[in-house]
Amino acid sequence: MVQIDLNGQPTEFHAEAATPLLWALRCDKHLTGTKFGCGVSVCGACTVIVDDEAEYACQLTLGQLRQRGARHITTIEGLSGPVAAALRQAWIDCDVVQCGYCQSAQLMAAAQLLGHARNPSDDAIKEAMSRVLCRCGTYPRILKAIRQAVTQLGRGR
DSSP, rough: OOEEEEETEEEOOOOOTTHOOOOOOIIISSOSSSSOSSSSSSOOEEEEEEEEEEEETOOOBBHHHHHHHHEEEGGGGGSHHHHHHHHHHHHHHHOOOOOOTTTTHHHHHHHHHHHHOSOHHHHHHHHTTTTTTTTTHHHHHHHHHHHHHHHHHHHOO
């Protein structure tokens, strides 16, 4: 069993230690915003925030979470606060979404970036967002949206 704060709520996972966090979230907790993409930590569709760091949930097991002493997991369903609100509005304003499959992970990666960097450079944004693949090629709009969110948060240049 793993006890952890999930989206601000104390939660217990009772699945086997070898169970990937992705499947524990989707199947046991019915949090389906975190997507399955490749299953080998390449595409980033399964990105969640674990103790303030963006992580791929497809390969991170419950046993590893317990071993690391992880305390907090945030999924797209639990992403909240001023940064999340600014990013969501910017995503809408900049018409970022095409197919939408990677967008929950893109928002998670962007939120994690803005949680650590007040006003990241374009290169820092591109680097952080390169962890999540977008087959539709929305990267220019994602960059624009993150820049808009930074400005909306009063962190702009």
